[in-house]
Amino acid sequence: MGKKVFHEILSLEEALHSLIQNFKQRVFHPLPAEKIKVKEALGRVTAEPVFAKRSSPYFHSAAMDGYAVHSKDTFNATEKDPVLLKIGEQALWIETGDPLPEGFDAVIPVEEVNVKEGFIEIYKSYPPYHDVRPVGEDIVATEMIIPENHFIRPFEIGAMLASGILEVVVRKKPKVGIIPTGSELLTPEEAEKEGLNPPSLIEYNSSVLKGLLEKDGAEVKVYPIAKDDEFSIKSSIEKALIENDMVLLNAGSGYGKEDFTYKVLSELGEVIINGVAIKPGKPFIASFCKNKPVLGIPGYPVSAIFCYQLFVRPLIELYLGAKLPKEEKIKGLLSRQLSSPVGVDEFVRVKVGKVGEKYIVSPLGRGAGLLMSVVRADGYLWIPAGIEGFSPGKEVEVFLWRNKEEIDYTLVCIGSHDNTLDVVYNFLRRKYPHISLSSAHVGSMGGLIAIKKGEAHLAGTHLLDETTGEYNIPFIKRILPERSVVLVNLVYRIQGFIVKKGNPKNIFSFSDLTREDVVFINRQAGSGTRLLLDKHLKDLGINPSQIRGYDQEEYTHMGVAQAVASGRADVGLGIYAAAKALDLDFIPLAEERYDILIPKEFLDLEMVQAFLDIIRNDEEFKKMVVNLGGYDVRHMGKIIYEN
Amino acid sequence: MGKKVFHEILSLEEALHSLIQNFKQRVFHPLPAEKIKVKEALGRVTAEPVFAKRSSPYFHSAAMDGYAVHSKDTFNATEKDPVLLKIGEQALWIETGDPLPEGFDAVIPVEEVNVKEGFIEIYKSYPPYHDVRPVGEDIVATEMIIPENHFIRPFEIGAMLASGILEVVVRKKPKVGIIPTGSELLTPEEAEKEGLNPPSLIEYNSSVLKGLLEKDGAEVKVYPIAKDDEFSIKSSIEKALIENDMVLLNAGSGYGKEDFTYKVLSELGEVIINGVAIKPGKPFIASFCKNKPVLGIPGYPVSAIFCYQLFVRPLIELYLGAKLPKEEKIKGLLSRQLSSPVGVDEFVRVKVGKVGEKYIVSPLGRGAGLLMSVVRADGYLWIPAGIEGFSPGKEVEVFLWRNKEEIDYTLVCIGSHDNTLDVVYNFLRRKYPHISLSSAHVGSMGGLIAIKKGEAHLAGTHLLDETTGEYNIPFIKRILPERSVVLVNLVYRIQGFIVKKGNPKNIFSFSDLTREDVVFINRQAGSGTRLLLDKHLKDLGINPSQIRGYDQEEYTHMGVAQAVASGRADVGLGIYAAAKALDLDFIPLAEERYDILIPKEFLDLEMVQAFLDIIRNDEEFKKMVVNLGGYDVRHMGKIIYEN
Secondary structure: OOOOOOOOOEOHHHHHHHHHHHHHHHOOOOOOEEEEEHHHOOOOEEOOOEEOOOOEOOOOEEOOOEEEEOHHHHOOOOOOOOEEEEEOOOEEEEOOOOEOOOOOOEEEEHHHOEEEOOEEEEOOOOOOOOOEEOOOOOEOOOOEEEOOOOEOOHHHHHHHHHOOOOEEEEEOOOEEEEEEEOOOEEOHHHHHHHOOOOOOEEOOHHHHHHHHHHHOOOEEEEOOOEOOOHHHHHHHHHHHHHHOOEEEEEOOOOOHHHHHHHHHHHHHOEEEEEOEOEEOOOOOEEEEEOOEEEEEEOOOHHHHHHHHHHHHHHHHHHHHOOOOOOOOEEEEEEOOOEEOOOOOEEEEEEEEEEEOOEEEEEEOOOOOOOHHHHHHOOEEEEEOOOOOEEOOOOEEEEEEOOOHHHHHOEEEEEEOOOHHHHHHHHHHHHHOOOOEEEEEEOHHHHHHHHHHOOOOOEEEEOOEOOOOOOEOHHHHHHHOOOOOEEEEEEEEEEEEEEEOOOOOOOOOOHHHHHOOOOOEEEEOOOOHHHHHHHHHHHHHOOOHHHOOOOOOEEOOHHHHHHHHHOOOOOEEEEEHHHHHHOOOEEEEEEEEEEEEEEEHHHOOOHHHHHHHHHHHHOHHHHHHHHHHOOEEOOOOOOEEEEO | OOOOOOOOOEOHHHHHHHHHHHHHHHOOOOOOEEEEEHHHOOOOEEOOOEEOOOOEOOOOEEOOOEEEEOHHHHOOOOOOOOEEEEEOOOEEEEOOOOEOOOOOOEEEEHHHOEEEOOEEEEOOOOOOOOOEEOOOOOEOOOOEEEOOOOEOOHHHHHHHHHOOOOEEEEEOOOEEEEEEEOOOEEOHHHHHHHOOOOOOEEOOHHHHHHHHHHHOOOEEEEOOOEOOOHHHHHHHHHHHHHHOOEEEEEOOOOOHHHHHHHHHHHHHOEEEEEOEOEEOOOOOEEEEEOOEEEEEEOOOHHHHHHHHHHHHHHHHHHHHOOOOOOOOEEEEEEOOOEEOOOOOEEEEEEEEEEEOOEEEEEEOOOOOOOHHHHHHOOEEEEEOOOOOEEOOOOEEEEEEOOOHHHHHOEEEEEEOOOHHHHHHHHHHHHHOOOOEEEEEEOHHHHHHHHHHOOOOOEEEEOOEOOOOOOEOHHHHHHHOOOOOEEEEEEEEEEEEEEEOOOOOOOOOOHHHHHOOOOOEEEEOOOOHHHHHHHHHHHHHOOOHHHOOOOOOEEOOHHHHHHHHHOOOOOEEEEEHHHHHHOOOEEEEEEEEEEEEEEEHHHOOOHHHHHHHHHHHHOHHHHHHHHHHOOEEOOOOOOEEEEO
16 A cells, blocks of 8 residues: 655646756766767767868869860950850860869850860850859868757768768767566566456556657667566666666556655655646656666656656756757647646647638547547647636647648548548548548537537538437538538448347347446437437437436447446447447447538538548448448438538 | 750659659559567558557556445435445455456545545545546557558557557558769768879768658668769669669769760660759659659759759658658748749748847858758748749748757857857857857848848947947947947957968068969958958058959858968958968958947847857857967957947
8 A cells, every 4th residue: 555755746847947957966967978970970969069171172173064264364255256265275174073174263164155166265254263163162171060969960961971071979879767667567568478457557658758768869778667666666776777877767557656666766866856736747756866867757658758748858958968859839729618727737638620720729638548649639738837727719829749731631520420430531541641630529519519610621410300300401500500511421320229248138228228227328418329319218208317327428439339348337329330349239229320511611622522532432441331330321422411 | 075965844843743643653652561560660650550459448447546436335425424334345445557346336535535443434425437447448449549651659659559559560661772873972981091182072962861761761772882884873773773662863963974864764764854943953853764763863962952852752752651741831031132043943041040029031052062051051941933032021931940949049140250159159059058059141241230120139240440440339330320239349350361371472461462473362342351451452552453353252261261272362361260270371460359249139038148158258168269369358248339
């Protein structure tokens, strides 16, 4: 059982200040230099200024194909009174790059002369050094070509080689040791070989951190997983301290474990930070042992990534003596309310889409355990400690993890979730690698509202009108009366009960949902599936309060299927594809129409056309959708309604 | 002697279109897939979508330290009417990450309970799955976690490992062979070992291209230099075609050589492009041999870099099936006129500085041989074929080669050139790695005008007033009457004649410059040194037309020294440091004051303070300046004048 060691939680600003100041005072930096071959120096940092050894070019040479001449021989030449120069004496043939012959001082391009019986005829005077590349035109020997603390690019490699430099003095790479800690952790290879059973967990943070570190120019060694005992952790750290400039401990899964880290680090050195008021990343620990930083990186993957960004990277920069590139920034409008506790600096992953001329910023899941929120994110925004959050429509600054260009070519699809959208995305990337699809699952109604607010290019929708029994059109007319839109069919799909394999609780009808022994998992309000459920319940006179789990909401069909698969619920309403994906049973109830709504103003966009191309013309795509099961593609791509 | 093969010069648009269309029709792409370890997949491109094998987490686990309970046991608890749950039966201690015990469905955080004699007391009801991380919260087994044609980042490596994936199918790396061609070329190593004599040239383009290609994910093989004969080039290409997906020929120095390339490529395959209306990069050649692209990249380094960017990179993207990151773009105001021939797409390297709120864009040297113009550039701008150029003050778009953040921290120094500025730059980077110094050499007068126009933070100036004999201040009063400025001394320096070693022409006075056998090299109009010369000539009654070479201008002291060292001139006026750097003789004439002018509005900027810190407080810096020779630092950093 973890015992809490109480230590003041620092603000982000305090923590960063303390970390940097302690580093500057205690740690030898920047790192010592080493001499390496210029040809192997790409991405390294100069530890000294580099001065040219030779000039480039190092001899006067012709800049054009033509004749080398003495400029003074040309001084009297005019259009009316041309001058003749004897080839082989006064005029020598010369090609671009050839050295200027001794005594000659200008080049006349071949196009500007007339060759006549052993002479060239010229029609104007040429000053000295006309069409000559003089010595040192590019690089003058002794001049500084690269300053200290500069990342070497291919260009600098060329300039060094051109000026006679074969070796360059660069900073050693910072060596960073990563020690995964946690008795429950298995390497991915162990999990594959030996199987995975609770409470064992796959250790993957070290691979994420290694990738981030290597991209930033560090040399990384990942140590074996240390068990949760003092001896194991201590001896791992001691070994890593000898072999590295910095050590990262990556806690297993739990908060309880960090107290242990704290104890060991206090014994080995001095802990200067134990907890920072940030989200994610709060349980970050920093210490200095033997004048080297030893940092405790929290175990949740998103916390680990932000702690890397906030605390590890600045130390790498100090070791290198150079600043690493920062993320590109972009301004956009927040699509919905974002609240954040005062006193905490919070970092929220977001999707960014360019809809019309505006960038729309949509927050993603904020859990520190949601690595996929980072994979799916276009970047993140920062809610400073002093701020309670942002209102919808607020202009916010986003730090981009993707290229801005990529975002400009991202089709924003907000609305109901359907598995075929993932498949569309993949076929889009295959045929149009520069186009991405970002789909946010907020339910059909949410999609219509996003279109109304100009926050999406497309909306997936399957809203059943209770009175007319018609899909989508009545809702579009009601919610978007003023917009010119096109409604295109994507699929017809079967909705039904997703139940455990073999349907052990014999669930076949809506009235079964009210049984004592049945736990239901619902979809969120505003989703088409929820509407479908509610319509049926109403028709049957069933009160939602009779259903256990009616208040438990998931946002996707896969979420519902997962809840059933994991035993959290016995049944949910959803599509066949989701049941099939997780090998569950499915009790079909009704076919419904799933359409894509597109404002007409976006129809001409290349990416919208690409989307339509895939759903209309790609037979392989259609086949794959049919194979998902429960889908009918008879009207795929057909216009259902226009306004 | 090169024989011209006439071939239609294509526009950039035509050339790109032809290249891409031919590639798509003739070349197998994207490249085939290979299966590699996920841990080694950083930066690779997925060749298939990746679907999760396991859910993550794969069991329900506690999200907090506390007690696992049955949620239904808590339903009646209130603040007034707390409920007691028996520890060990109804409530089990659980730590973050631990699996939820069989049958339990919620976690109550330890902070929210009161432990009382074997019971916990609770004060509210908890719904099912309260503080539980349900199975699949992050990743649901079977869901698509990465689409096809996606660059794998550290995040995706984590997500794959977390979901039980150890191997991933990625595109093979495109293999690119580079063949340097040219009988006059030596490798840098050969030049070092065997010495370098005209017309030999150091071959360095292959290293630049290799670096660019490797950054973009290609596998590069550089072949031995091919001599300029048909057999040598042909057999190199044939070998490289077997071993690679694409071959780049990099012409030696001359235009004459490319005709030869054309001949060989026509025999081996089909030439589709021979010359493009771009600057630099016009002699680009593209062919397809055995269904692989073989491209002739021009020999000038800047041409090679732009041809890489314009033509090679898009083909790498097609091989990979994914888009490479594009340069960040920025808008800025052009500092001076830029003309460009109509019908040619021109790419101009520029410096960008943020002065006040504006980004100021200053074109650099446009010669295709000026590799240093790329090293020094912050990016480039594109003058489309249909445009004659841009006027000063025009808002232009710059494609950045540096980070925007780096540009924001670049001190812009425009004006007279002094070698100490290079030294300042290096000491700045050493102490303040995030600050850069960009110095443009346009002469003292140009510096004052740049300050007036708000285009520089600092101006180096040494303008001698003919009538008062005073430095700088009369000019500042005249040109910048309305600006609040500070004039800070940098150095006193000796100006004199830079002459060949041993002063073979016995040049000791200004009147020697008028001698028949003496060739002078001048500085540009508006430079302090030119003013100094003109003042002396006027005092002595010497007419500039009496001086040979008076019209030959260089923009820096080093340029003047280089002209003397290379024999282009016998004498120039300049500073001692330049003569010393190139081991020339120096005839001292006068000490002059070289100051830095700073508008007061910029004094508080961190980078201006850093600059002043270096020149005022860094003793090592002062020592280094003194060691350059010809400098006196007695007033370094002192305020000379304020307004």
